[in-house]
Structures are given as structure tokens and as C-alpha cells.
Amino acid sequence: MKAIVCTEYGTPDVMQLKEIETPRPGENQVLIKISATTVTSADVRIRKADPFPVRFFYGLRKPKNTVILGSDLAGEIAAIGQKVTQFKKGDRVFAGAGTTFGANAEYLCMNETDAIALKPNNMTDAEAASIPFGATASLIFLRDKGNIQSGQKILIYGASGALGTAAVQLGKAFGANVTGVCSTANLELVKSLGADQVIDYTKEDFTQSKNTYDIVFDTVGKSPFSGSLSSLKPNGIYLRAVHFDPISLLRGLWTSLTSSKKVVGGMAIESQENLIFLKELIETGKLKSVIDRTYPLEQTAAAHRYVEQGHKKGNVVITVTANEKT
Numbered sequence: 610m611k612a613i614v615c616t617e618y619g620t621p622d623v624m625q626l627k628e629i630e631t632p633r634p635g636e637n638q639v640l641i642k643i644s645a646t647t648v649t650s651a652d653v654r655i656r657k658a659d660p661f662p663v664r665f666f667y668g669l670r671k672p673k674n675t676v677i678l679g680s681d682l683a684g685e686i687a688a689i690g691q692k693v694t695q696f697k698k699g700d701r702v703f704a705g706a707g708t709t710f711g712a713n714a715e716y717l718c719m720n721e722t723d724a725i726a727l728k729p730n731n732m733t734d735a736e737a738a739s740i741p742f743g744a745t746a747s748l749i750f751l752r753d754k755g756n757i758q759s760g761q762k763i764l765i766y767g768a769s770g771a772l773g774t775a776a777v778q779l780g781k782a783f784g785a786n787v788t789g790v791c792s793t794a795n796l797e798l799v800k801s802l803g804a805d806q807v808i809d810y811t812k813e814d815f816t817q818s819k820n821t822y823d824i825v826f827d828t829v830g831k832s833p834f835s836g837s838l839s840s841l842k843p844n845g846i847y848l849r850a851v852h853f854d855p856i857s858l859l860r861g862l863w864t865s866l867t868s869s870k871k872v873v874g875g876m877a878i879e880s881q882e883n884l885i886f887l888k889e890l891i892e893t894g895k896l897k898s899v900i901d902r903t904y905p906l907e908q909t910a911a912a913h914r915y916v917e918q919g920h921k922k923g924n925v926v927i928t929v930t931a932n933e934k935t
Contacts, residue, residue: 612714618658621913645738679712683738705741705879724879739924743771746877759784767829769795899923
């Protein structure tokens with residue numbers, strides 16, 4: 610099979626299109642023929658080994674093993690293991706491969722209990738592939754870490770990215786009043802997703818407003834720490850999806866210990882249960898995907914160059930199998 614292989618850290622040029630052996634499913638696994646995948650900010654961080662702790666998981670000087678990036682995918686079940694009961698050959702599915710990655714390829718094996726679900730019936734494969742990373746992370750942060758409630762006021766910082774576009778829609782689905790923060794170019798997009806208010810960060814600093822929020826959700830790791838805390842109501846929660854630097858971790862812990870406000874970061878791991886939940890929202894019209902650009906598999910390096918500029922709207926999709934409906 611064809612795959613984008615990464616054998617060292619560095620610029621997008623370290624990724625090469627190669628022919629490697631097609632995996633075979635184990636007895637509890639399915640083999641997915643991938644038609645669409647994505648390039649996310651997480652892929653860029655792993656490829657660059659930035660932040661440095663990435664190297665503790667994937668190798669200090671270079672990746673310990675050949676790495677195939679890509680965590681989102683959609684496609685068709687091509688084969689199943691003898692003990693698989695949830696899926697059958699030919700099922701159209703979407704999935705999140707999580708921290709094991711591997712989706713920037715023509716095929717991927719996953720356990721049937723991993724984050725795999727039947728594809729929403731009102732989405733193309735490209736649209737479905739853009740859901741797991743951003744929407745799952747936003748769901749976990751807002752619902753599970755933030756305990757979002759109907760009627761609350763929430764602010765989404767970075768409202769036009771993969772997490773942000775999903776978070777705006779999820780906030781509305783949970784009945785919250787949503788304020789999105791983005792650049793001038795993305796104001797109309799964020800409004801179209803249902804945001805009640807939109808703030809252009811190039812012209813206005815939300816922390817200087819008298820408005821306060823039950824939740825401030827920073828999806829990109831760029832919101833001002835102290836200002837975001839001051840914009841919270843008593844007992845408010847500051848959610849940080851990108852929470853790597855030690856100073857921010859310590860400040861967050863200190864805030865949570867010494868005040869009624871909380872700072873919450875951590876991981877957001879995809880699950881089958883959450884994908885099914887998101888599928889239901891999609892099929893009832895409460896969640897849609899936002900795709901900025903689409904590249905063929907052989908141009909994955911170009912997709913990385915675009916994503917690492919930090920200005921994408923929603924998701925960047927990679928089409929893998931040309932003859933599939935994407």
C-alpha cells in the first residue's frame with residue numbers, strides 16, 4: 610500500500626510517499642480502506658517534535674519506528690478478523706486513530722472497539738474524516754471537563770479552527786450562549802456556525818470587556834492567561850486544549866487550588882461512544898464539518914506547510930483513494 614512515511618523530525622520534506630506492506634487484521638481487528646484523512650495541528654507537532662516532550666513518546670533523536678501520521682479517517686471496511694462482531698466487510702465508517710496515528714495511508718488496522726463508527730448518512734467521506742480530531746476534543750473539553758450547561762455563557766478562543774468550529778456548534782447544541790473569537794477573515798464563517806456574538810481579536814480584546822463567562826475555551830493555546838481568568842464568572846472554568854508549557858501548568862494548578870475558578874487542560878482521547886454521539890448530532894443537523902482545503906495523498910507535505918502557518922479554517926483533508934466517494 611501507499612503511505613506517507615516519516616523517519617525523522619523536521620520540515621514537511623521529511624515525509625515521503627512510499628510503498629509498504631498492507632497490514633492484516635488480527636482476530637479482533639478490522640482493516641479499513643481509507644478514502645479520506647486529514648492533517649491536523651497534532652500531526653504538525655509530532656512531525657516537528659515541538660514541544661520537546663514529544664520525543665519522549667516517539668524517540669529522542671528521531672522516531673523509534675517508522676511513523677505514519679494522520680489520526681482522522683473515513684473509508685470502507687475491507688476485511689475483518691474472525692472474532693469481529695460490530696462491523697462487516699463493506700461498511701462505510703469514520704474513525705479516530707488517536708495517538709497511534711497511521712491514517713495517512715491507503716489502509717489501517719484498528720480494533721473493533723476503538724473509535725470507529727458507521728459514517729453519518731448525510732456526509733461524504735471527506736466531511737466525515739474531518740470530524741474525529743476536532744469535534745471529539747471539543748466535546749470532551751466542553752461536556753466532560755467543562756460540564757457545559759444550557760443557558761451558560763461560553764467563549765471560544767480560536768473559533769475558526771478544527772476544534773473551534775466544532776466547539777461553536779457543540780456549544781449551541783448544548784443550549785449555551787456562544788461568543789466566538791477569531792480574525793477578521795473568519796467572522797462570517799463563525800457567525801454561520803451559530804455563534805451568538807463574534808469578536809475580531811485584531812480589533813478588540815475580549816479581556817477588556819465587562820462581559821464574563823461560565824467557560825472560556827482556548828482551542829489554540831494563544832489566549833492571555835490572566836485576562837482569560839479575569840473574564841470568568843465565579844466558579845468559571847478556563848479550558849486549555851493546548852496546555853504544554855510548565856509555567857502555564859503551574860499557574861493553572863495554583864489557580865484551581867486557591868480560587869473558585871478552575872483551569873483545566875489534559876488529553877482528549879477519541880472513543881467509539883463519542884463518535885456515535887457526534888454521528889447523531891450530524892444526522893440531526895446540529896453539527897457539520899468545515900473543510901478549508903483538500904490535497905491528494907502525494908501532496909501531504911504541502912498540506913503540512915499550509916497547516917503550520919496557523920491560519921486554516923476548520924480542517925485540511927487528504928484524499929487517499931481517488932475512486933471512492935469523498
